[in-house]
Amino acid sequence: MASYKYDIASGAEAFTFNSVMRACTKEVAALSWCMQHGLIAAKAVCSRCAPPPFMRRKGMHWRCSRSSCRVERSVRMNSFVERSTAPISKLVMVIFFWASGTHVTEAAQHAEVGGDGNVVEIDATSMTKKQKYNRGKKHADY
Template sequence: MYYISENVVPALELCCLNISMTDLILQTCDTFTTVKWLARHGLIANKLVCRTCRHPMCLQARGSNRDGYCWACSKCGRTKALRHGSFFVHSGLKLIQILEILYLWSSERPQVEISKQTGVSPRCLLNWYNCIRDVCARYLTDNPVEMGGHDRTVEIDETKLIERTNRRGKYKPGQWVLGMVELDTNIIMMVPVDEIDAATILPVIAQYVRAGTRIVTNRCQDYNALPQQELTNYGYTFVAPEDSINSMHEIWDLCKAKFRALKTNDNNFSSHLQEFLWRRRIKDNFFGNILYWIRHYYDVFNLVTFDF
């Protein structure tokens, strides 16, 4: 059996991957070392068996190919793209360019700077950012937040994001967002909502906050004015905030600052919000962690054979 890399890094080690941009460039200095790096980290297939004749395939140099190599069967002559089934499959960019984009995205570099450094057009870069944010969104869907419970306190608050007036003086109303933070653990969740009346918000809270939770809100009187039977069903206790409690306001400040810097528009608001939540959940080493979840969702280890 032919292997691109003799060893494949265990998936969990990606979460601890600590590498500088300089070292990444040195380790992927040409086409083959880039291919080997990706195979070693489980991001492209490391081995392949021909589906037609069941013969092990090997890597074949192909100058006309965008990756410089393809999988080839020495017995029947079948070939397959090196990046088939991987996160990189639908892109015409070089693999090293995509790795650089992933690294610079992880470092939260300005998109203008990344476009210049990688030689990738702003439109193409935006498409790649959306692909990365799709991974963040899948992570959030597969790892839903649960907070609160008996003897636990959750602070909630609502705010409008991307509310602004454009250069022509036209007002854009922005998007209401419900924010929730568990005070002991700092677990947070943000959910776009159409309305912020208590009757609309309460079922949204119930998706993420366990029954029996003490909920701190500036609008506790609105929630306590709801029918008693409805409050009993959810099992929440709504109380006014103390002067020392302003956790959600601090998070709003961080979120709004990031959205202002990105100049986010209505079309990609949700994906930016998901990226913000992903970074808050992951906390650090964003490059290693985004590689881990790309590897998780694009499982090239199951690509021992290809359908031709």
């Protein structure tokens, strides 16, 4: 039976509290940090062109470099943040706190939700079905 050694310390300095918080200061910084560590693709290839040229990053989108194509696609595509609408910087912080086992109240302090001078508004939206054209079941909410 072969014994395996895993060097957990190599490259771990990129995932310390200070480095993750520094990467999450701005959305572009969080995006480049995710690309640097392989969480989001650092290169993209156009799927419509044959032979496929590389796509160039334009903000938060990839854009085909061919002038006849110009297909745009989100940098989130084919990644773990594809279906989320939250900013990448907030997602990275939430995942970091979850992976490190940080308590929710401590994580909320670092994620800057509420606090002195910050107002958090919670909407009490009714999720019941609204009747249309005076037909169907009447609901007390309306």
